[in-house]
Amino acid sequence: MKVSQRRTSETKKRIAAVSKELFSQKGYLATSIEDIIAAxxxxxxxxYHHFKSKEGLFLYLIxxxxxxxxxxxxxxxHLYATAAEKLHGLADxxxxxxxxxxxxxxxxxxxxxxxxxxxxxxxxxxxNKQRDVFQSVIQEGIANREFEECDGKQITYILFALVxxxxxxxxxxxxxxxxxxxxxxxxxxxxxxxxxxKQ
Amino acid sequence: MKVSQRRTSETKKRIAAVSKELFSQKGYLATSIEDIIAAxxxxxxxxYHHFKSKEGLFLYLIxxxxxxxxxxxxxxxHLYATAAEKLHGLADxxxxxxxxxxxxxxxxxxxxxxxxxxxxxxxxxxxNKQRDVFQSVIQEGIANREFEECDGKQITYILFALVxxxxxxxxxxxxxxxxxxxxxxxxxxxxxxxxxxKQ
DNA sequence: GAACAAACAGAACGTTCGGTCTGATAAAAG
DNA sequence: CTTTTATCAGACCGAACGTTCTGTTTGTTC
Numbered sequence: 001m002k003v004s005q006r007r008t009s010e011t012k013k014r015i016a017a018v019s020k021e022l023f024s025q026k027g028y029l030a031t032s033i034e035d036i037i038a039a040x041x042x043x044x045x046x047x048y049h050h051f052k053s054k055e056g057l058f059l060y061l062i063x064x065x066x067x068x069x070x071x072x073x074x075x076x077x078h079l080y081a082t083a084a085e086k087l088h089g090l091a092d093x094x095x096x097x098x099x100x101x102x103x104x105x106x107x108x109x110x111x112x113x114x115x116x117x118x119x120x121x122x123x124x125x126x127x128n129k130q131r132d133v134f135q136s137v138i139q140e141g142i143a144n145r146e147f148e149e150c151d152g153k154q155i156t157y158i159l160f161a162l163v164x165x166x167x168x169x170x171x172x173x174x175x176x177x178x179x180x181x182x183x184x185x186x187x188x189x190x191x192x193x194x195x196x197x198k199q
Numbered sequence: 200m201k202v203s204q205r206r207t208s209e210t211k212k213r214i215a216a217v218s219k220e221l222f223s224q225k226g227y228l229a230t231s232i233e234d235i236i237a238a239x240x241x242x243x244x245x246x247y248h249h250f251k252s253k254e255g256l257f258l259y260l261i262x263x264x265x266x267x268x269x270x271x272x273x274x275x276x277h278l279y280a281t282a283a284e285k286l287h288g289l290a291d292x293x294x295x296x297x298x299x300x301x302x303x304x305x306x307x308x309x310x311x312x313x314x315x316x317x318x319x320x321x322x323x324x325x326x327n328k329q330r331d332v333f334q335s336v337i338q339e340g341i342a343n344r345e346f347e348e349c350d351g352k353q354i355t356y357i358l359f360a361l362v363x364x365x366x367x368x369x370x371x372x373x374x375x376x377x378x379x380x381x382x383x384x385x386x387x388x389x390x391x392x393x394x395x396x397k398q
Numbered sequence: 399g400a401a402c403a404a405a406c407a408g409a410a411c412g413t414t415c416g417g418t419c420t421g422a423t424a425a426a427a428g
Numbered sequence: 429c430t431t432t433t434a435t436c437a438g439a440c441c442g443a444a445c446g447t448t449c450t451g452t453t454t455g456t457t458c
Contacts, residue, residue, distance in 0.1 A: 009404090009405070009406095011405075011406080042406080042407090043406060043407045043408060044407080044408070044409095045405090045406060045407055045408070046405070046406050046407070049404080049405065049406070050405090
């Protein structure tokens with residue numbers, strides 16, 4: 001049987017899209033199931049038909065987000081020649097995909113101790129996947145001798161913290177300012193780890 | 200009347216101390232009034248006798264925290280000679296005083312739209328007071344010609360974001376690792392904005 | 399069209415939330 | 429001792445929470 005599977009519901013996607021935006025805007029706890037169904041025009045029964053719980057829905061969103069982010073980056077990475085350029089590219093990529101709000105909601109989620117530890121761990125796994133992308137660029141730069149010899153893991157932590165921290169400015173700043181801020185930050189960071197020419 | 204005011208209750212301080220820790224650990228929303236009174240051994244009536252609301256209590260904690268942070272820094276600042284050293288000092292100061300957890304709870308608080316806008320604004324004011332401390336050191340460094348001529352405000356944003364972002368690593372890392380990470384980050388940052396000697 | 403399951407709606411459930419209210423207690427003031 | 433007032437306790441409230449339940453619609457298969 002080819003089985004024309006009832007067309008896999010757009011409803012699920014709609015609920016996912018709406019709740020992603022709500023979680024990003026208001027955070028995990030402050031977003032209620034009621035909010036989500038009101039904004040998606042669906043119903044509770046329907047939401048719980050497609051997702052097994054609020055936490056499950058959230059995890060689904062995080063994983064989807066990270067996978068997309070990585071996939072999109074994979075398509076763009078070759079456009080940048082050097083590791084330094086790639087870091088600028090990653091900054092743009094991070095701003096454009098609005099990864100940060102959801103990532104911050106994930107931190108809030110993980111921090112609150114009522115959360116199911118199994119799901120928390122899966123979220124950490126997803127976050128680490130993203131950090132790995134940064135780390136591989138850093139390592140490439142070190143191997144290239146673009147960057148100074150250093151502890152790549154530590155430097156990655158710092159870079160990741162920088163980008164995550166900048167994401168918090170998204171409410172106060174315009175998109176263009178935010179982008180500019182990211183580039184300045186990456187420039188400072190690059191100066192900071194650049195090979196010293198003479199000295 | 201000298202009025203020996205019933206010794207201003209240690210209870211208030213106890214509630215403040217306990218709730219500060221809970222908010223830091225679990226975030227604002229995930230910490231309930233019930234949690235606080237259970238951990239402080241007090242009662243609801245008592246809590247609401249000393250604080251007018253949960254939001255009011257939170258604001259009280261933020262302001263107290265920021266004021267203490269600034270006060271302590273004022274006592275330490277003169278120990279550092281250059282602007283660069285001061286930034287390292289600020290990093291230590293930030294790690295030691297565990298400012299970040301509460302600050303992150305503040306971001307969660309501010310982000311959730313149900314919060315009283317008046318209180319949100321007062322929290323922003325408090326946060327900006329902290330940023331100003333960083334900014335004045337940056338400006339000092341620029342005036343000194345320790346740092347490159349640059350947009351001090353933007354650089355301050357970046358530095359603040361960096362420190363805030365690093366604070367998020369506090370759950371995964373030991374205190375010593377966290378401190379080391381902060382120093383490396385400041386070093387990279389300083390390299391990034393340092394005067395170029397020759398070039 | 400009969401049978402079935404997926405997709406949906408929304409009432410209802412038990413719990414927990416922040417906040418209020420009525421008093422009890424105890425220390426200071428007269 | 430009596431009055432007053434800050435301090436405390438905890439029962440209680442309506443609202444909101446995440447989740448479950450029952451039932452209806454709708455598309456697919458025979």
